[in-house]
Amino acid sequence: MATNTSAATSSCTYCSKIFNDPRMLNCLHSFCKECLDKYYDEEGSGTNLKCPNCEISTPLTAVGRIDLLPKDLQASYEADITTYELKMKSKKEIECDRCVDPENGPAVSFCCNECKFLCKVCTKDHKTWRKTLHHELINLSEKKKKGDVLKNIPHAPMTCNAHPDATLTYFCESHHILLCRDCVLLEHKSCEYQMIKIAAKAEKADLLSYLGKVEEIRAKLEDAMGHGDKVMQRVNATHKTVDNSIKNTFKALYEALRSRERALLSVSGDIALGKETALRMQHENVKKFHDDATKTCKRIKAATEVYTPAEMLSTKTTMATKLQYLMKLFQETILESCKSEVMPTSLDNAALLKDIQLFGQVIAGCCPSLSTATIEFIPKAVKSRERKFVIQARDSQDKPYPKGSEPVYATIRLMGSEESPTTLAVTDNENGTYSISFTPTSIGKHVLSVTISNEHIKRSPFIVYVREPRDYTALNASIQTFKAPTNVCGVALDEHSNLYVTLDNHSIVAFDKSGTQFSELGTPGSNSSDDGKFYYPRGILLKNDLMYVADWDNHRIQKLKISGDLVAKFGTEGSGKGQLNCPSGICMIPEGKIFVSEYGNNRVSVFEADGTFCSHITGQGQKGGDMKSPRGIAIDPTGNLHVTNYGGSTLVKIYSQCGKYISEYGGDKVTSACGICIDAEGYSFIGGTYANPGRVEVFDSEHKHIKTITAVSNIWHLTLDNDGFLYAADFSNSQVQKY
Structure with missing residues (x-):
């Protein structure tokens, strides 16, 4: 149930009662x-x-x-x-x-x-x-006598919440709130304030100026709606035309089949009639021969029985001649039927049925609302550096649409800027994909809009964070240290750049930008399988106001609010579907699917955001694809998964989201690879444990090694903020280092 935003109403839609404050x-x-x-x-x-x-x-x-x-x-x-x-x-x-x-x-x-x-x-x-x-x-x-009610009466006096006996008479221009005289004297004496009536005039003018602009927008929206209605009418008209064309086509095909049926039946009748006529003539000739032979045999037999010798001898030659004639005629007579019952036909309909099943096609084209862009996997970019991404057109069945020539249009603008959006060049790859690139000239939040046929693709418009470039080859000493109560394992940042850290004492702590701890979850020093408690938490993922924690020794994932309240949990110990064994790393794609690396099961488990099990990624059966004690997991700008192979000789293995093994890199740089994070340009950062000293290895987008950052201890999980700064969990030194 929605309230009317155009005018005030008297009742609350949440409780359905008359408004109370x-x-x-x-x-x-x-x-x-x-x-x-x-x-x-x-x-x-x-x-x-x-x-x-x-x-x-x-x-x-x-x-x-x-x-x-x-x-x-x-x-x-x-x-x-x-x-x-x-x-x-x-x-x-x-x-x-x-x-x-x-x-x-x-x-x-x-x-x-x-x-x-x-x-x-x-x-x-x-x-x-x-x-x-x-x-x-x-x-x-x-x-009451008139049957009237109280209407159009003045507003009740506005009293102050902080000072109930005082009337609201002022407006604080600094804080945009109503004040009473006591508020002005006690709490807002240093603020700019005006009498409500005076302030209202200026604020009303300001509001009307915005209203005028929105009215212009509304007029354009109405034009767009009118245009949309006309397009809908044309779509309906086209639909009827297409339906009629389909019906007429199949009606013509049906009539052609009926005509062919009649022609074949006519041929069949003619062939049968010809066979019957020939067989009848043959039958009549054989019958005539039979009758003649029967009479002859009867006559000659009688002659042999009743004729006198003289009578027989006088006719014997004639009778013998007749018998010889019959014998000769029999030799020339065909006793087998001149026609068989077989009527060969050619009615193999398999090919025809297949053609009918494939006959005709109503082409819907691509479905913009299901089409995707790889920019959504890491919605970040770097100032003055080209950022590329690919659009995958999809049809109404959510399958890749293989044809090109769709009207793809893309723009980008700095959020809050009055300047017109910049139109981006689109390359049609003629296979249902479209390549787009842009080179941002300013830092901050940008709005990236991608449409197909004037309809936004999935999740468009996108918010893209553009930062200043960083030279990762120049990274050496950390620039800030966050001291934790004990050994640190996992790290994650929220949208306000607050740092959340999982600890080896079964708890999670949070720090603000200055490094001050302001929150603690779990029970420090005491493991537990209770809801909201942890047993060696490892990987951590923050999404809006939600937190996903890889609860290592409880063999589960806990989904919590930032406050620590449990929302859901999934996974139990084991190796079956939906079960986990020492979950370590965790990452999420925009659709909400969660990928969890399992140290104990040598695989990655895939879940929906609500914890419903989807599939396993093991790499088994694919040459070079097997995992060995995977720990860290991250997603690159193209949507592929990078998994650190903690127990194997290869540092990082790359898989598609459906589990296809793609490639590997970095096996000679770090032993016991643990954490991994990837930036907008595809640069990857890998932390190694049990190395002396601990290190972070940096690889470019082509997976070439470009830098070793020497730490002072074992480096576990890593993360990057929107400005490209790296946060590394320095396990044994109980701290997080920022580079």
Whole structure:
């Protein structure tokens, strides 16, 4: 259920009750403060709150501080009006809002200035007390007599939350909040502030200037909608035309088949008739021969029995001649049927049926909303350096669309800039893929938009972080050290660059940018299999306000809120589907699939974001693809997985997301490779343990070794921030080093 953002309403869609202290979110949806507090406790985390209706995120100025959200005074006013109307329509007597003496009777008037119902006594006092002498009073009996309700009355006086007896009369231009006189004197005396009416004029003008721009945008959107409606109409018309063409084509094919059927039946009839005629003639000739032979035999037999010798001798020559004739005729007579019942046909329909099954094609073209871009795997770039990515067009069945010539259009612009977006060159590879590159000229967040046929591809527009270039060959000593309570294992950064570290004492600690610890999860020094507790946590992944932890000796992945509250867990000890054995590294692709390296099972397990098992990647059966005690795992800019082969001679093995072994590199540089991270240009950083001294090896995008960073101890997991700085877990020295 969605609220109306064009005007205030009187009830909260979360609790379906009349608003109680409504607060407005950035999406312009308003809810009771109490409802938002409850919703935040159930669903929120950190300094962001998603709207219960539209899920648009609103940043909070402090963790959990719903009270700092702006009050929706208009919604509060509408709620008050609704409350007044309900009281007026009710058959119950309305209680006085000022006194509590039941002997004074029910309310008989309503004060428009204080927005309170007054009994007879309080009404009289109101008319005689100097401070309220000029307040506008409404006679309730007259209103009810007319069947009228309280409408179009002034807003109730706005009182301050911090000072309930004071009225809000000022607007703080520094903090954009309403103030009372006490707030100004006590808390905002150094701020710029104005009387509400004066400030409202300037703010209204500012709001109207934005409104004018948005109105222009709205007009263009309406034009686009009108154009879209026309295109939809043309699509529907084309659909009908195509359907009619299909029907007419198959109708013609059906008529052709019927005509061919009739022709073959006619030929079949003619052949059968010819056979029957020939056989009938043969039958008649044989029958005639048979009858003649029968008569002759009968006549001659009788002659031999009843003729006198003289009679027989006189006709013997003639009878012998006839018998010889019959014998000769028999030799010339064909007794076998001149025609067989066989009627050879050529009706092998296998080829025809196959052709029919493949006959015709309605080409849908590619589906932009399912088409993907490799930029999403690492949405980062480096200033003044070319950044390449590939678009894969896909059809409505989410399969690669093999044809080119689609209208692909790409632009990029600096977020917040007033300049027009830069159009990017697109190369059609004529196989359903399109190559795009750009060279950013400024650092910061950029908006990358990619469309096909004027429709955004999957996840477009993208947010691309552009940083200053770094010369990794010049990396030597660390520039900052984060000291941890004990041995450090995994490292990850949130969107605010806070550092989260898994520790060997079964806990997780968090540091701000300055290196100050501000959070601790788990039970330090005590392992546990309870929810939210850990037994040697290793790899850690942060996604928005969620944390995924590879819980090594509990053989599971825990999905938690940043606050530490458990959301889900998956994996049990074993080697079956969905089971894990010493999970170490963890990474995620934009679709939400999670890849977990299993030290004990020599494989990578793939899960959906909710923990549903998908598949295993083992490399078995592929030459060179077998893993041995994999630990670290990372994804490169093309979407391939890089897995550190801790127990093998090869440092890193590369696999596709579906498990195909691709290649390997770096086997002669580090023994016992552990952590790995990859930057936007494809540079990879690999940490080695049990080396003396500990090292981080750096490889370029072609997997050529370019640098060794010598650390002071064993290097476990690694990560990079948006500015290209490297964070390495220095295990034995209980610290994280930043380079």
